[in-house]
Amino acid sequence: MLAELIHPIAAMDHEEWEFRPRPSNGGPDTCLRKMAYQAYDAPQKDPHGRFLVVLDDSSWHEELVLQWLERTVFHIHSRQLRIACGTTIWKGQPQTINGQIDGIVTDLFGVDRLLEIKAIEHFTFQRYADGAYPTNYFTQVVFYINGVLTLNPDLREALLLIKNKNQSAFLEYRLRYHPEEDRLTVVEITHSNGTHTFPNQEFIGLYRQALTRFAVLETHREAGSLPIRPYENVRNFHCDYCPFKKMCWEGMTRIPLAGQRPMRAELIPLAQEFIELDEKLGPLEKRWKDIKQLFQLELRANGVQNLYGGGYTVNSSVSSQNRLDESLLPKELVARSKRATPTERISIKQVQSATTHTAVPDAPTSLAS
Ligand code: SF4
Incomplete structure (x- = not known):
C-alpha cells in the first residue's frame, strides 16, 4: 500500500x-x-x-x-x-x-x-x-x-x-x-x-x-571535446552507477594503441616510483609467501586452527570458490567456449639518454569518441 x-x-x-x-x-x-x-x-x-x-x-x-x-x-x-x-x-x-x-x-x-x-x-x-x-x-x-x-x-x-x-x-x-x-x-x-x-x-x-582537473575540464568544455575514458572497460562500479553509461560506451571499439608522445611532466616521478616499487615488491612478496607457508605448516603440524602469543593471533579459515571442472565437460564444448581475453601489461624502464621533458596537456578527443 x-x-x-x-x-x-x-x-x-x-x-x-x-x-x-x-x-x-x-x-x-x-x-x-x-x-x-x-x-x-x-x-x-x-x-x-x-x-x-x-x-x-x-x-x-x-x-x-x-x-x-x-x-x-x-x-x-x-x-x-x-x-x-x-x-x-x-x-x-x-x-x-x-x-x-x-x-x-x-x-x-x-x-x-x-x-x-x-x-x-x-x-x-x-x-x-x-x-x-x-x-x-x-x-x-x-x-x-x-x-x-x-x-x-x-x-x-x-x-x-x-x-x-x-x-x-x-x-x-x-x-x-x-x-x-x-x-x-x-x-x-x-x-x-x-x-x-x-x-x-x-x-x-x-x-x-x-x-x-577543473582547468582540464574547462579546456574540454571550450573545445567541445571529452576526456578519455579512465577505465579499461565498462565493467566497473563507476560506470555501473553512471547516468551516461549508455552514451559513453555505445559503439565503442577498442582502438589499437600505436606510436609515442612525450610524457606529461608530472608523470615522470611516478615512473621512477613505479620502478622502485616494482624492484621491492618481488622480494617482499616472496618473503610474505614464505612466512605464510611457515604458519600454514605450523598450524598443520600441531593440528590447530589458531596460534596466539606476544599480542598476535594467527587464524586458519577455509573458503571455497565455484570453478568449472573442465574434465567433466565434452572436450569440443570446452574448446568452443574458450575466448582469448586481451590483458594489458604496463612496463616502465629507465632510459639512459638525457632528455628534457616538458609538461604536455591532455590531448582532447572529439565528442564522438
Ligand atoms: S560510463 Fe561514466 S563513469 Fe564510466 S567512463 Fe563513461 S563517463 Fe566515466
Missing part, C-alpha cells in the same frame, strides 16, 4: 543541479569524462527513486550524528558555514569554488578542527576499514581547510567521520594539513570498535591536482 509509493515520489521531486566545480567533485576518484557530460548538460538516465532516497537518508544520518556529537564535551559550532575555497575558470569566467562545512569541533584545550561527516553503505565502508583511503573525501576536506584558513589561520587539522549506515560503525580520520606544501597527513585512524592506527600516510598535491 505504501512501500511502492516512496521511490516514485522521490523521483518526481528530483531536480538536477547545474554542474560547476565544487569541493565534492574535485577528487581523483571522480571520472573526469562523467563531469564533462554533466558540464555539457548531456541527457542522462533519470536516477532511480531508490537511489535518491539513499542519498537523502545519508543527509539525515549526518544530521543525527551531529546531534549525538552535540551531547559530548566537544563544542560543535560554525555548522553549515559557507566558505570560499579557491577560484578556477569556469565557462570562460573566474569562478569562486564555494563550500559549506558540516562544522568545526573545539576540544577541551580549545583546539579547533574542521569536522566533515559522511554516511555510506556497508561495502564501501568496509573497503575503507580494510585500508583503502577515501581520497575524494580527503580532497573535499583539503578544499574546506583552505577556505576556513581565510577566517581562522590557525586551523590545521580535520576530523573526517564516516558512518556505516547499515551497522552504525564509525571510522574517524584525524588529518593534518600543511597548506604551503599542499600536504595532507593521515595522523590517526580510529574505528568505533576500539582500534587505533597511526599510519602517518601523506597525500601531497590533492588541492593542486583538483584545480588542474
Whole structure:
C-alpha cells in the first residue's frame, strides 16, 4: 500500500543541479569524462527513486550524528558555514569554488578542527576499514581547510567521520594539513570498535591536482571535446552507477594503441616510483609467501586452527570458490567456449639518454569518441 509509493515520489521531486566545480567533485576518484557530460548538460538516465532516497537518508544520518556529537564535551559550532575555497575558470569566467562545512569541533584545550561527516553503505565502508583511503573525501576536506584558513589561520587539522549506515560503525580520520606544501597527513585512524592506527600516510598535491582537473575540464568544455575514458572497460562500479553509461560506451571499439608522445611532466616521478616499487615488491612478496607457508605448516603440524602469543593471533579459515571442472565437460564444448581475453601489461624502464621533458596537456578527443 505504501512501500511502492516512496521511490516514485522521490523521483518526481528530483531536480538536477547545474554542474560547476565544487569541493565534492574535485577528487581523483571522480571520472573526469562523467563531469564533462554533466558540464555539457548531456541527457542522462533519470536516477532511480531508490537511489535518491539513499542519498537523502545519508543527509539525515549526518544530521543525527551531529546531534549525538552535540551531547559530548566537544563544542560543535560554525555548522553549515559557507566558505570560499579557491577560484578556477569556469565557462570562460573566474569562478569562486564555494563550500559549506558540516562544522568545526573545539576540544577541551580549545583546539579547533574542521569536522566533515559522511554516511555510506556497508561495502564501501568496509573497503575503507580494510585500508583503502577515501581520497575524494580527503580532497573535499583539503578544499574546506583552505577556505576556513581565510577566517581562522590557525586551523590545521580535520576530523573526517564516516558512518556505516547499515551497522552504525564509525571510522574517524584525524588529518593534518600543511597548506604551503599542499600536504595532507593521515595522523590517526580510529574505528568505533576500539582500534587505533597511526599510519602517518601523506597525500601531497590533492588541492593542486583538483584545480588542474577543473582547468582540464574547462579546456574540454571550450573545445567541445571529452576526456578519455579512465577505465579499461565498462565493467566497473563507476560506470555501473553512471547516468551516461549508455552514451559513453555505445559503439565503442577498442582502438589499437600505436606510436609515442612525450610524457606529461608530472608523470615522470611516478615512473621512477613505479620502478622502485616494482624492484621491492618481488622480494617482499616472496618473503610474505614464505612466512605464510611457515604458519600454514605450523598450524598443520600441531593440528590447530589458531596460534596466539606476544599480542598476535594467527587464524586458519577455509573458503571455497565455484570453478568449472573442465574434465567433466565434452572436450569440443570446452574448446568452443574458450575466448582469448586481451590483458594489458604496463612496463616502465629507465632510459639512459638525457632528455628534457616538458609538461604536455591532455590531448582532447572529439565528442564522438
Ligand atoms: S560510463 Fe564510466 S567512463 Fe563513461 S563517463 Fe561514466 S563513469 Fe566515466
